[in-house]
Amino acid sequence: MKNIIYSFSFLQKLWLTICIIVICTTIFFFLLFQYAYKQLYVSYVRSTLIQEGKNIVKHYHESNIKDFKRFVSEFDKVSNANVLYVSNPRDLSACIPYNVSHQSFITEDDRETLLQGKVITKTGFEERFKRQIIGVVVPVVKKEKLEGIIYLHLPLRSITDLIQQSKWIFFVSALLFAVIILIIGRRIIQQMIKPLSRMEQISYKMANGNYTERIQHDSGDEVGKLAIAFNSMSESLQKEDENRKEFLANVSHELRTPLSYVKGYSEAILDGVVKPEQQMKYVGIIQKEAGRMQRLVRDLLDLATLDGQNIPLRQEPNVLTQLIEDTLETYTQILKDKNIIVYKHLDESIIASVDPDRFQQVIHNLLDNSIRYTPSGKSITITLSQSKKVVLEIVDEGKGVPEKEISHLGERFYRVDKARSRNEGGTGLGLAIVKQIIEQHNGNITFKNIEGQGLKTIVSLPLFEI
Numbered sequence: 001m002k003n004i005i006y007s008f009s010f011l012q013k014l015w016l017t018i019c020i021i022v023i024c025t026t027i028f029f030f031l032l033f034q035y036a037y038k039q040l041y042v043s044y045v046r047s048t049l050i051q052e053g054k055n056i057v058k059h060y061h062e063s064n065i066k067d068f069k070r071f072v073s074e075f076d077k078v079s080n081a082n083v084l085y086v087s088n089p090r091d092l093s094a095c096i097p098y099n100v101s102h103q104s105f106i107t108e109d110d111r112e113t114l115l116q117g118k119v120i121t122k123t124g125f126e127e128r129f130k131r132q133i134i135g136v137v138v139p140v141v142k143k144e145k146l147e148g149i150i151y152l153h154l155p156l157r158s159i160t161d162l163i164q165q166s167k168w169i170f171f172v173s174a175l176l177f178a179v180i181i182l183i184i185g186r187r188i189i190q191q192m193i194k195p196l197s198r199m200e201q202i203s204y205k206m207a208n209g210n211y212t213e214r215i216q217h218d219s220g221d222e223v224g225k226l227a228i229a230f231n232s233m234s235e236s237l238q239k240e241d242e243n244r245k246e247f248l249a250n251v252s253h254e255l256r257t258p259l260s261y262v263k264g265y266s267e268a269i270l271d272g273v274v275k276p277e278q279q280m281k282y283v284g285i286i287q288k289e290a291g292r293m294q295r296l297v298r299d300l301l302d303l304a305t306l307d308g309q310n311i312p313l314r315q316e317p318n319v320l321t322q323l324i325e326d327t328l329e330t331y332t333q334i335l336k337d338k339n340i341i342v343y344k345h346l347d348e349s350i351i352a353s354v355d356p357d358r359f360q361q362v363i364h365n366l367l368d369n370s371i372r373y374t375p376s377g378k379s380i381t382i383t384l385s386q387s388k389k390v391v392l393e394i395v396d397e398g399k400g401v402p403e404k405e406i407s408h409l410g411e412r413f414y415r416v417d418k419a420r421s422r423n424e425g426g427t428g429l430g431l432a433i434v435k436q437i438i439e440q441h442n443g444n445i446t447f448k449n450i451e452g453q454g455l456k457t458i459v460s461l462p463l464f465e466i
Helices: 002-006 010-062 065-078 089-095 108-115 159-207 222-270 276-308 320-329 332-338 356-373 418-423 430-440
Strands: 082-086 120-126 131-142 145-155 316-319 341-346 351-354 379-386 390-396 444-450 454-461
Touching (some): 010 065, 010 082, 010 131, 010 145, 010 159, 065 082, 108 120, 108 131, 108 145, 159 222, 222 276, 316 320, 316 356, 320 341, 320 356, 320 379, 320 390, 332 356, 356 379, 356 390, 356 430, 356 454, 430 444
Parallel strands (some): 341 379
Antiparallel strands (some): 082 145, 131 145, 379 390, 390 454
C-alpha cells in the first residue's frame, strides 16, 4: 500500500486527500446528527413532558379529586403523550396498559426523591411500539405527603425514522457539500500545481542552458515564496552563465593577440623571411607577448584562487606602513625612470589584521595602475589614516576616468582605454584581483575622480581589535 501511494503524483495525492476529507466530513455530519438526536431531541421531549406534568399538578391543588381526574382524562386525549394519575405510587406498574422492559417504576429510592418534590425520568423499550419510550414521574405532594403521581410517557422516534423522512434532504445536502468542496479543492490544487508544474518545465530548460524563463506568481504563501526563490535562482544562474561566457570570450580575446604575434613572428624566423639583423627584434616581440600571456595566466590563477577561496587568507596583525614601504621599494627604479614623485602621508601606528602577501599584492596592483597612467614629471600621493576604519588613499595625476566608466572599475577585463592598456601590457584583471582581496578582508574599495589631478582610489579596512 505504501509503495502504491508513493507512486502517486502530487496531483493524485491532493485529490485523494480531498476525497478523504469529504468522506470523513460526511461521516462526521451523520454522527453529529445522531448526537443531536440523542442530546437535543430526547432532552426536548423530556423537558416538554416535565412541563406538562407540572401544569397538571397545579390543577390538582386548584380542584377536587373528581374534577382533577376528569381533567387528566381530557388532557390525555388531546396530548401527544399518554397521561396517567395514580393516587398510590406503589400501584403504578399495575396501571400501565402494557409491559415495559424495566422491573419497577417506583422503588424506595424513587419514593424518597418524589417526596422531595423532584421529577423522575424513566426510559425503556416497549414491544408494542418496537421502540424506546420516555416517561416522567411528577410527584403530587401536599403537606410533605406524597398523595399521588402524574405519569406521562411518549414513544421516542428512532433516528432511522428521522433519516427516512429527511433522506432526500440529507442526500442532496451531502452531494451539494461534496461538489462545493471538490470545486474549491480543484481551484486550490490548480493554484498550487500551476507554479510547481511551471518550475518542472523551466528546470528542464535550465538543464539545457536556457535561464531566461520566469514563473508568474500572485500569492504570498509558501508556493509563492518558492516561486520567488526559484526566479531569484534563475536570475543568478543566468547572470553566472553570462559572466562565464563573457569571461571565456575575454580570455580568448586576450590570448588571441599575443598568440598570433608569437606564432607569426616565430614562423617568420623559422621560414627565413626575417633578416638575421632583425631576428633579435622579433625575438624581443615574442618574449614580450609571452610575458603578457604569463601575466594573464598568473592573474587568472589568482582570481580562481580568490573566487574559490582554495587558499584561506593568513590574516595577522601587521603594521601597514611597513608593508607599503616594502612594496614601494620595488618601484624605485621604475619611478626614477618615469620621473614620478611619490608623496607619503603614512600613520606608522596603524595596525590591521591582513594577509601580508595579499595586501602587498593590492599595493602592487594599485601602484601599477597609477604609474601606468601618470605622465612623466607628475606625482602620486599615498595616505594612510584611520577613524572608524583604516583608510588607504592613492591619488595619481593622470587623466582620470570618465564618470560613466567609474562604476565598471574592478570588473574583469574591463579597460577604460582598451588599446592603450593592451599596448602597455595590462591584463584588465589587476583591479578585479584587488577587489576580491579587499572584500575577503571585509573591506571595500571605491574610486573617485579628482578634478585637475586624476584618479583617487580609496581602500577601507576594519580596525584591528585586540
